[in-house]
Amino acid sequence: MADIQYTWPSKEKASVLGHSVLRLDGLEKSVGAAKYTYDINLKNQLIAQALGSPYGHCKIKSIDIAPAMKVKGVVHVELLRKAGDELQWNGELIAMVAAESEGAAGEGVAALKVDYEVLPSFTHDENLEEAKKRKLTTKAGGKVELQNEPGDDDDEEEFEAAEIERLFKESVHVVEGYYGVDAIAHCCLEPHGSTVEWDGDKLKAYHSTQNVSGTDEGFATALNITSDDVEVECNFIGGGFGSKFAADYWSVAAARVSKETGRPVKFMLSRDQELKIAGNRPSGYINVRLGADKNGVVQIWDSHHWGTAGTKGRGVSQSVIPYVFRPKNFRRLATGVKTNTVGSRAWRAPNHPQACAMTQTAYDDLAAKMGVSSYDIFLRNLENISSRQTADVYRRELEIAAKLMDWKAKWHPHGKGEAQGSIVEGMGIALHEWGGVANNSSATIRIHPDGGVESFCGTQELGTGTRTACAMVVAETFGLAPTDIKVHIGNSKLPVSGASGGSTTIGAISESHRRASLNALAKLFESVAGKLSAKAEQLEAVGGVIRVQGDPAKSIGWREACGSLGLKPLEASASHKRGDKSSLSSEGVGGVQMAHVAVDRETGVVRMKKYVAVQDMGLVVNPVTAESQIYGAVIMGISYALYEHRLTDPATGAFINSEMADYKLPRIGDIGEIVVELFEPEDQRQRGVIGLGEPPVISPGAAISNAVANALGVRVPVLPLIPERVLDALKAGKA
């Protein structure tokens, strides 16, 4: 067999890639036929519900399960914690009750008698002074980088301090600011959970997960069995955003209850539990001082930020401060704040949205101080960046975004727009970067003698169109239509594929499916070459036929070609290893976004008018789902910029807005007009497929905050920009 070239067809030649294909499972999803984990109900199953700690910090004095066992329909109570245990956050699960019905399970949970000793809690992560007083801070790293180096006799810290002050003295413009972004919950619409069933010693877990191939081990380890005895299935998922990689202790508990009772068990977190314990994004608050030259190019950055990722402190990594922009001289310090909140989980582009919101706001305040357009300041500072994308691409994206926003015509200096009644408008910019490397992935392709094609891969449909993308890659390779391909994903018994996190899925499945299908095609060519009186390497699969290159008259239909396989189907597999060099995929994207908002100065209410997102991602596999990803990311960004945050009650330590009525998310009327531009010039397409899930969610916080600052002429420092904060900032701005 000749050497196979693992490459993509050119834009002109591609018949499927780069053409919008509607989701193959779209109809199933939209009519409710798609079975999500929450929809799985097994014969004779028990429904389980759990009791969580009502307080931010408490000790269990006693637990009495007898009243719960007396509730009609309750079959089993599984204790997850015991008397004497200290519970460090609101919602931590204490006991699980399995019953014949949801009602009985709920009644059983309510009947559990637990006595608590309420202990002092601390949840106010923004309050660094109070955290210090209570000794709840930890060092979270830092870095100093200066162009001038200390002499041999200099004390390093003293030199740094003096050098930084010298740089500030030299600066023409100095900005001092405070910025922040509160912790938010992942708020998956389908909560975490599973339906589990044992067949002897083998466990089947229908589990809402972004990690089908990697979760079996989590169950196995916790249950003291081996992974070969675990099958994890997830065909559809109602949101994960980085919070659904693990087996999770509640699903393991459900498996224990199932073993104990000999019946299938369904356990899904309740809405408030989902918000309280199943994932949150760390908060970040920062004090910044920056100094710039007369052109507004930042020469020195000095910052200290803090925040919480739960009881261990941590917070936002200092490594991405300041974000994308990286002056030649900087000092950045970070402090973690320990709070009585559950540990954070990866949230779409970990660290980046907060870093962007905490630092590109300061660059915007520099523009405000200079009375010049933020566009010019962002453009000029591209000379000093730290990014996996190039300054040249950012410049081109800025230009496109400005055109789509009509930036020049609409722009006014900060706070100088004309008010209509109490309404003022403003615009803001932000830009971002991300990796998006292709994850590990294996795939098998089966071609049947009757022409049928199946693909097998242990990846998962995260709602992003992965199933469709798998079919598109195979269809492109075989010259078929995506609907001709039967895609099998979502089960841990399929060839192993990486977790869907870090924007690594589209690269991963593009690699494995392209390679496996090219391998399969080479075998098929061998099989039909004789019929076409040609050599295998002369053949191509185009438009439903296999033909001789340069001599299209010599062709044979796909089905007939497959008939040459005889009685047995042809199978070929391939794997891609994360990090391996490949012309099919690479990593490193940028992206530029602009926001246009209106603010009601009397009420503090902010409304989105227009939002522009220009995004590069190398080669675009499926434009329509790529656009969907960006729409979704922008809406999620509008959400944390204007609406959602975790509110913890100072008195009880409880996550007090953990129900949907109080945890604000934007509705369709709140998002304004969103304009998405896929940036795919040939130099970017040549780089191959790069992940897209995360990057577009990074910029909205900063872009919207900057737009509000441009409208009002004062900065509302902390996201989300809820009405009371806008009113407070206006009041402070007047004083």
Next chain:
Amino acid sequence: MKAFDYAAPRTESQVVDLLSPQAGHTEIIAGGTDLMGLMRSMVVRPDRVVNIMEVESLRELGPDDQGAIRIGAAVHLDELLSIPYLENYPALGQALRGMNSMQLQAQGTVGGDICVQPRCWFYRSGLSSLVDAQGVIEQGDHRNHAIFGNAGPAKFVSGSRLAPALIALEAEVRLLGPQPDEQRWIPLADLYRIPRLQGQRHTTLEAGQFVTHIRLPAVDLAQGGATSGAYEVRHGEGPDYPLAAAAVKLSFSGSTNGVATISDARVVLGQVAPTPWFSEEARRALIGRVVTPQIAEEAGEAAVLRATPLARNRAKVQHAKVAVKRAVLLAAGLETGGF
């Protein structure tokens, strides 16, 4: 959810028969948009649920002999939105449209809205009862809690979206029970109270009693009758609960330089106190005046003059002020100047 008996009576007297003489044992369900959530989270745990949606008389909607509009408690909000008489009651139309939720409007009912359980995240998460004797709310995050009528242990806010408009429009409600034939009409404003003792609810309904109808007095805008307006300050488009709300009914007599002068005003705030809240101060600021943006502003300022915000809910005072101002402007057919 606790197991419960379910009943779907066909007549009003059957409803009364099914209601328990003990408070809290029976809940009436109409649209269920709020009750179902509270039952699932075990905050409300009735032994029996009585569905009133199949009682024909409670679906009544239209004018009576005197031209007053009768609205059955089980009338869906979107049915009310579609009636032609609504144009005589702009405040009510504005309040209904403000919900911005087809789901709530299609499923929710008028009776359900005016009896809706209060807004208080401590109560709804089981951390406090409505009457917070322990001071949990005062110590806690009470940014959404009452700025009026909050001196006692109840600090929640009335959650009804329609009550401010209905009260401004002088609506009455018909109560039936506890005896099957015991009925009376009371002003809607009298349905609400600030509970002071444990176990007391946010309405004056006795155990075994329920709201069957709402009656809006006849108004003919074309004949120079009173006009009205309602404004909610909302964080987003909805269906979230407003940050503050106000409804205003203005009556006019005579004129100042050919412009109508306000002879009477009913200003009712919502989402700011344990009950819908009359503002006598705003009323006085409006009587004898001609509506201008300045007068509307003054009415807003007067409305919050006696507000008693807690430590963390001062923004609500501003929102209440703006709501009153904009409701006055809307009632007068002027621009609000805001969203």
